[in-house]
Amino acid sequence: MNRVKGKVCIVTGAAVGIGEACVHRLAQEGATVALFDVLDEEGAALANALRGKGAQAHYWHVDVATEATVSDAIDGVAGRFGAVHVLVNNAGIAGVTKPTHEVTEAEWDRVQAVNVKGVFFCTKHAIAHLRRSGGGSIINLSSIYGLVGAADVPPYHASKGAVRLMSKTDAMFYAKDGIRVNSIHPGFIWTPMVERHLRDSGATDIEQARREVGLMHPLGHMGDPDDIAWGVVYLACDESRFVTGSELVIDGGYTAH
Numbered sequence: 001m002n003r004v005k006g007k008v009c010i011v012t013g014a015a016v017g018i019g020e021a022c023v024h025r026l027a028q029e030g031a032t033v034a035l036f037d038v039l040d041e042e043g044a045a046l047a048n049a050l051r052g053k054g055a056q057a058h059y060w061h062v063d064v065a066t067e068a069t070v071s072d073a074i075d076g077v078a079g080r081f082g083a084v085h086v087l088v089n090n091a092g093i094a095g096v097t098k099p100t101h102e103v104t105e106a107e108w109d110r111v112q113a114v115n116v117k118g119v120f121f122c123t124k125h126a127i128a129h130l131r132r133s134g135g136g137s138i139i140n141l142s143s144i145y146g147l148v149g150a151a152d153v154p155p156y157h158a159s160k161g162a163v164r165l166m167s168k169t170d171a172m173f174y175a176k177d178g179i180r181v182n183s184i185h186p187g188f189i190w191t192p193m194v195e196r197h198l199r200d201s202g203a204t205d206i207e208q209a210r211r212e213v214g215l216m217h218p219l220g221h222m223g224d225p226d227d228i229a230w231g232v233v234y235l236a237c238d239e240s241r242f243v244t245g246s247e248l249v250i251d252g253g254y255t256a257h
């Protein structure tokens, strides 16, 4: 309890999946949570449910790929809650499943706009607020596919590789401000994104596909959103005060091969 008490945490892509789990665990550990997403119904309902449990929470409609919206919303968080201490850059899309030579420019650009430019915009507009707070933590959701490749979603792999190095670059820039920047590298986590990806890849028996993909991990199954959310809580709180520029791999052993 109270590992992030008093901290104002922004989570992008907060409405479902990993983002939703992050919001629950951060709130449970005492944070004030700002939910950014484009799924207004789910996001607002989640913020409402958290307030019902006594947490401070508010939902903002934010497409992370639109700079002005990002900037206004982050200013709005600081205005409403008085400060910003933690930014979880979680919003992401998988994009198309096809070989590189079949990917269109528009398909490529959309994935980079959300997964890469979204992290850039949110980081860019959070920095002044984090400095005013005397420091803070930025947590970027990369992937096992920011560390190793796979023959399935080329724009996604490129985007997650970019996020890995953006994290290290920003860790270097902002260390002097007490702002830590780290990346998290999940293996397959059972969320709406992965279910969609399996269907797009042609799976008809979704439970069987889930088991098969799970077996790619030495621990023998996919992870749950909470497996990532607890990593986010660790990087958000002061237990990780000496951790920056690092890669937190939470993947059931996938990349240990």
Ligand code: NAI
Pocket (backbone or CB within 6 Å): 012, 013, 014, 015, 016, 017, 018, 019, 036, 037, 038, 039, 062, 063, 064, 065, 089, 090, 091, 092, 093, 114, 118, 141, 142, 143, 144, 185, 186, 187, 188, 189, 190, 191, 192, 193, 194
């Ligand atoms: P998800 O698709 O289940 O949820 C993503 C959330 O982001 C949704 O609420 C969606 O509405 C929101 N979102 C999408 N585009 C947005 C935009 N332009 N602006 C604001 N919000 C937007 O995805 P999941 O699985 O929860 O993934 C979260 C993050 O973790 C992503 O960055 C993903 O790449 C990463 N990740 C997920 C893995 C998995 O196996 N689920 C594995 C490795 C990384």
